Amino acid sequence: MTDLRRRGGGGDTDNSDNISDKEADGEDRLGRPEEAESKAETPDVPPPSENTPHCLNKALEGLPPRWKNYWIRGVLSLAMISGFFLIIYLGPITLILVVMTVQIKCFQEIITIGYRVYHSYELPWFRTLSWYFLVCVNYFFYGETLADYFGALVQREEPLQFLARYHRFISFALYLAGFCMFVLSLVKKHYRLQFYMFAWTHVTLLIVVTQSHLVIQNLFEGMIWFIVPISIVICNDIMAYLFGFFFGRTPLIKLSPKKTWEGFIGGFFSTVVFGFLLAYLLAQFQYFVCPVGYNSETYRFTVECEPSDLFILQEYRLPAVVQNTLGKETVQLYPFQIHSICLSSFGSLIGPFGGFFASGFKRAFKIKDFADTIPGHGGIMDRFDCQYLMATFTHVYIGSFIRGPNPSKVLQQLLGLQPAQQLSIFNTLSSHLRERGMLPPVGL
Amino acid sequence: MTELRHRGATDADLPSDDKGPEGELKDGASDSDSKVDSGGPEVPVPSDDTPEVLNKALSGLSSRWKNWWVRGILTMAMISFFFFIIYMGPIVLMMIVLCVQIKCFQEIIHIGYSVYHSYHLPWFRSLSWYFLLCVNYFFYGETVTDYFFSLVQREEPLRILSKYHRFISFALYLTGFCMFVLSLVKKHYRLQFYMFGWTHVTLLIVVTQSHLIIHNLFEGMIWFIVPISCVICNDIMAYMFGFFFGRTPLIKLSPKKTWEGFIGGFFATVVFGILLSYVMAGYRYFVCPVEFNNDTNRFQVDCEPSDLFQLQDYVLPAVLESFTGWTTVRLYPFQIHSIALSAFASIMGPFGGFFASGFKRAFKIKDFANTIPGHGGIMDRFDCQYLMATFVNVYIASFIRGPNPSKVIQQLLALRLDQQLYIFNSLKTHLTERGLLPALEQAAA
Numbered sequence: 104m105t106d107l108r109r110r111g112g113g114g115d116t117d118n119s120d121n122i123s124d125k126e127a128d129g130e131d132r133l134g135r136p137e138e139a140e141s142k143a144e145t146p147d148v149p150p151p152s153e154n155t156p157h158c159l160n161k162a163l164e165g166l167p168p169r170w171k172n173y174w175i176r177g178v179l180s181l182a183m184i185s186g187f188f189l190i191i192y193l194g195p196i197t198l199i200l201v202v203m204t205v206q207i208k209c210f211q212e213i214i215t216i217g218y219r220v221y222h223s224y225e226l227p228w229f230r231t232l233s234w235y236f237l238v239c240v241n242y243f244f245y246g247e248t249l250a251d252y253f254g255a256l257v258q259r260e261e262p263l264q265f266l267a268r269y270h271r272f273i274s275f276a277l278y279l280a281g282f283c284m285f286v287l288s289l290v291k292k293h294y295r296l297q298f299y300m301f302a303w304t305h306v307t308l309l310i311v312v313t314q315s316h317l318v319i320q321n322l323f324e325g326m327i328w329f330i331v332p333i334s335i336v337i338c339n340d341i342m343a344y345l346f347g348f349f350f351g352r353t354p355l356i357k358l359s360p361k362k363t364w365e366g367f368i369g370g371f372f373s374t375v376v377f378g379f380l381l382a383y384l385l386a387q388f389q390y391f392v393c394p395v396g397y398n399s400e401t402y403r404f405t406v407e408c409e410p411s412d413l414f415i416l417q418e419y420r421l422p423a424v425v426q427n428t429l430g431k432e433t434v435q436l437y438p439f440q441i442h443s444i445c446l447s448s449f450g451s452l453i454g455p456f457g458g459f460f461a462s463g464f465k466r467a468f469k470i471k472d473f474a475d476t477i478p479g480h481g482g483i484m485d486r487f488d489c490q491y492l493m494a495t496f497t498h499v500y501i502g503s504f505i506r507g508p509n510p511s512k513v514l515q516q517l518l519g520l521q522p523a524q525q526l527s528i529f530n531t532l533s534s535h536l537r538e539r540g541m542l543p544p545v546g547l
Numbered sequence: 548m549t550e551l552r553h554r555g556a557t558d559a560d561l562p563s564d565d566k567g568p569e570g571e572l573k574d575g576a577s578d579s580d581s582k583v584d585s586g587g588p589e590v591p592v593p594s595d596d597t598p599e600v601l602n603k604a605l606s607g608l609s610s611r612w613k614n615w616w617v618r619g620i621l622t623m624a625m626i627s628f629f630f631f632i633i634y635m636g637p638i639v640l641m642m643i644v645l646c647v648q649i650k651c652f653q654e655i656i657h658i659g660y661s662v663y664h665s666y667h668l669p670w671f672r673s674l675s676w677y678f679l680l681c682v683n684y685f686f687y688g689e690t691v692t693d694y695f696f697s698l699v700q701r702e703e704p705l706r707i708l709s710k711y712h713r714f715i716s717f718a719l720y721l722t723g724f725c726m727f728v729l730s731l732v733k734k735h736y737r738l739q740f741y742m743f744g745w746t747h748v749t750l751l752i753v754v755t756q757s758h759l760i761i762h763n764l765f766e767g768m769i770w771f772i773v774p775i776s777c778v779i780c781n782d783i784m785a786y787m788f789g790f791f792f793g794r795t796p797l798i799k800l801s802p803k804k805t806w807e808g809f810i811g812g813f814f815a816t817v818v819f820g821i822l823l824s825y826v827m828a829g830y831r832y833f834v835c836p837v838e839f840n841n842d843t844n845r846f847q848v849d850c851e852p853s854d855l856f857q858l859q860d861y862v863l864p865a866v867l868e869s870f871t872g873w874t875t876v877r878l879y880p881f882q883i884h885s886i887a888l889s890a891f892a893s894i895m896g897p898f899g900g901f902f903a904s905g906f907k908r909a910f911k912i913k914d915f916a917n918t919i920p921g922h923g924g925i926m927d928r929f930d931c932q933y934l935m936a937t938f939v940n941v942y943i944a945s946f947i948r949g950p951n952p953s954k955v956i957q958q959l960l961a962l963r964l965d966q967q968l969y970i971f972n973s974l975k976t977h978l979t980e981r982g983l984l985p986a987l988e989q990a991a992a
Contacts, residue, residue, distance in 0.1 A: 268945070269945050270945075271941050271944055271945055272941050272942070272944075272945035272946070275937065275938070275941045279895065279934075282898065282902075282934075283895070283898050285902075286800070286898050286901045286902050286905065287798075289800055289901075289905045291799065294905055294908050294909035295909040295910065297905075297909070298905065298906060298909045298910075302744060302745070302748045303744070305748055305751065306744045306747055306748060309747065309751065356729075357733070358728070358731055453721060453725070456724065456725050456728050459728045459731075460724070460727075460728050463728065463731045463736055463739075463740070464740060466736050467736035467737040467739070467740045468737065468740075492721075492724075495717065496717070499713050499714050499717045500714070502713050502714075503710070503711050503712075503713055503714035504714070513955060513958045513959055513962065513970060514970050514973055514974075516955050516958075517955055517959075517970065517974060518977060522978075522981060522983055525974065525977075525978060525983075526978065526983055528955060528956055528959070528974075529971075529974055529975070529978060531956060532956075532959060532967065532970070532971050532974070533971065535960065535967075536964070536967060536968060536971055539964060541964055541967070541968050542968075542971075
């Protein structure tokens with residue numbers, strides 16, 4: 104950061120190209136108009152090898168730098184995947200905490216980039232305000248989730264009941280306080296900068312926070328809805344890279360010159376197969392398949408239930424073509440495996456667009472990586488850029504094709520209505536159930 | 548528009564002085580001129596924009612008074628129009644809200660284009676409108692599914708659209724997202740990302756809050772009329788108080804606002820809100836939730852007014868008793884709520900105005916556009932309304948009503964049968980405890 108502030112007097116090497124980009128924010132620096140954007144960014148991103156832990160450095164001393172880079176990336180990949188297994192083993196609470204930590208780190212990385220681009224570290228209040236908005240939006244979302252899933256606990260404790268009842272109003276009041284602080288903090292010379300940072304913060308919140316809450320809601324449906332999509336995206340990344348490395352020839356998109364069509368297609372097929380197999384493996388365990396419930400008596404999360412139809416083996420007739428090749432007529436599959444094919448297809452075909460978006464973003468702001476948190480890989484955001492679209496898709500998919508609304512939530516709403524409305528709903532429901540034969544007909 | 552494009556092309560070729568967008572417009576002149584120049588081509592002096600008939604009628608007056616008259620006449624015209632559309636009913640109101648939303652969106656996006664000279668960006672205009680369409684489709688779909696549940700269940704195509712609504716909306720949005728990624732052009736990456744961010748923030752502000760307005764409308768037209776009127780009244784009253792008594796400046800951002808105007812506007816708006824609610828709460832047309840009648844296929848506003856809109860006796864506190872000589876007073880409970888609404892409009896509403904003023908100063912424009920002669924753009928008139936609409940929606944949800952019954956039925960019928968049975972039994976127990984179901988209990992047994 105000190106580097107940045109001192110470089111102010113540097114020359115202008117980037118004048119010749121990207122004039123239209125430079126137009127865009129030439130004025131938006133605090134009193135140093137002659138600086139070039141590219142110079143401003145590079146000091147913060149050291150080459151990956153300098154950031155590796157000392158022990159790794161020692162172990163890999165003998166190798167040439169290119170291989171050293173591969174080894175570091177490889178070791179860190181394995182470390183991250185092991186970390187993933189560990190937190191799955193530790194259970195839902197740990198997963199929620201990890202999701203929250205990742206969200207905060209991603210938010211911090213993107214906001215830091217915004218500060219660098221606009222040199223707005225010296226803006227009054229703004230760092231405080233960005234974090235305050237993050238806290239507000241998280242409070243709103245976590246409050247809604249808690250009220251939904253921990254209904255019984257909330258009803259028991261008096262302060263929690265009060266908070267739950269007026270939750271939206273309290274969240275809105277907190278947000279408004281931040282909004283008013285922003286308006287009061289507007290300083291004459293820095294209006295435009297401040298509005299840019301305000302918008303930057305809000306778009307970041309929109310992307311990072313809302314989607315991390317969708318991830319948590321997927322998690323509550325059953326850990327399999329959390330593990331399978333994330334694994335699919337990771338697998339697609341790795342497989343596309345490997346296919347591209349060995350067979351890559353035709354470039355895919357100008358935005359990311361390293362991606363190839365061979366990698367894309369190879370990654371697609373291998374991810375579909377991987378998803379299929381992983382779904383088969385995980386669907387057998389109640390630990391993964393059951394919705395995460397909260398047991399009010401023991402104050403702990405439970406994952407125990409009767410597995411739904413999705414996770415019970417069923418017979419499927421093979422189409423004639425496949426019958427001849429395999430020699431079998433029917434095959435036993437979990438219906439979830441069919442859904443996993445959809446998830447894998449999305450992860451392989453559309454997921455990369457999230458990566459292209461992040462690449463375009465990095466090129467636009469002339470940065471190499473979002474941050475350098477993970478040696479060899481870049482920042483947290485670099486690893487998670489494809490995951491966000493996937494999380495939203497999984498959530499929408501579940502909402503549209505798998506489950507209906509949450510029964511306890513519906514009951515809660517019912518009990519909140521006026522008695523006359525409850526009575527009318529009662530009558531509608533009883534006639535509906537009687538039609539379906541769930542209730543014995545009333546002989547009057 | 549053509550002017551902008553030509554200016555854009557010329558300015559890009561000039562040697563870059565790194566002064567930013569407004570610098571480009573000036574061909575190297577200093578910053579102090581930029582306010583007039585960048586705002587200049589789009590914002591003619593108000594009198595140039597008035598209709599010919601007004602110009603003729605006011606040709607005799609000096610230019611300052613002419614400005615006052617133009618503003619005054621347009622204010623009366625807007626208020627009359629407001630009354631007219633209230634008379635026309637809920638459907639017209641919804642259409643007007645939609646039009647206002649589209650016009651506000653267009654104004655803000657237009658400002659973005661002129662700030663970034665991005666008129667010649669490939670695809671971007673189409674993409675911005677496409678995103679507007681997607682988000683509106685999503686919100687209108689949710690509203691239609693909630694309020695027109697029976698109609699939707701009857702028509703087969705509507706039923707499918709409503710069942711997979713979120714998926715369809717998401718797919719439409721994703722298409723736009725992919726188009727954006729594919730449209731990224733090497734030299735314009737940053738510009739394109741800025742316009743993407745600009746579009747999304749605008750959508751967040753304009754579209755979500757216009758849908759909150761429509762939700763308020765469906766609760767009862769009074770929840771639409773009273774907040775809007777409070778904001779308008781506060782604007783006018785603060786202006787009058789400031790004009791006659793204004794002395795102490797309120798905030799550096801808007802030098803014309805004064806503390807006298809602020810406080811005078813507060814009290815005047817509270818009184819106005821109480822009186823207006825008293826007048827409106829007597830009519831079913833304003834007080835009843837807007838419902839869709841399946842048989843007649845029309846909107847109707849007919850119901851038994853809720854407790855909020857029934858006169859009740861309130862005991863006055865001792866202070867007021869001695870002052871007015873009454874022991875009790877008959878009020879609608881809604882009038883108490885209107886005090887809260889007016890207080891919010893007077894205290895927080897202006898922050899929305901300051902935000903818009905800051906925005907205009909940041910981008911060195913005088914008005915958002917010049918749609919309304921003497922007043923500026925639609926956004927200039929509606930900047931305080933947005934915070935108010937969100938507040939009213941949150942207020943209703945927290946203090947007035949519970950969940951929407953038809954939405955609850957909808958969710959109920961979407962559950963599995965065993966879950967429905969479970970809920971049925973729980974509800975039955977609950978209602979029996981409250982003593983609402985004695986007869987049925989005996990019949991079922």
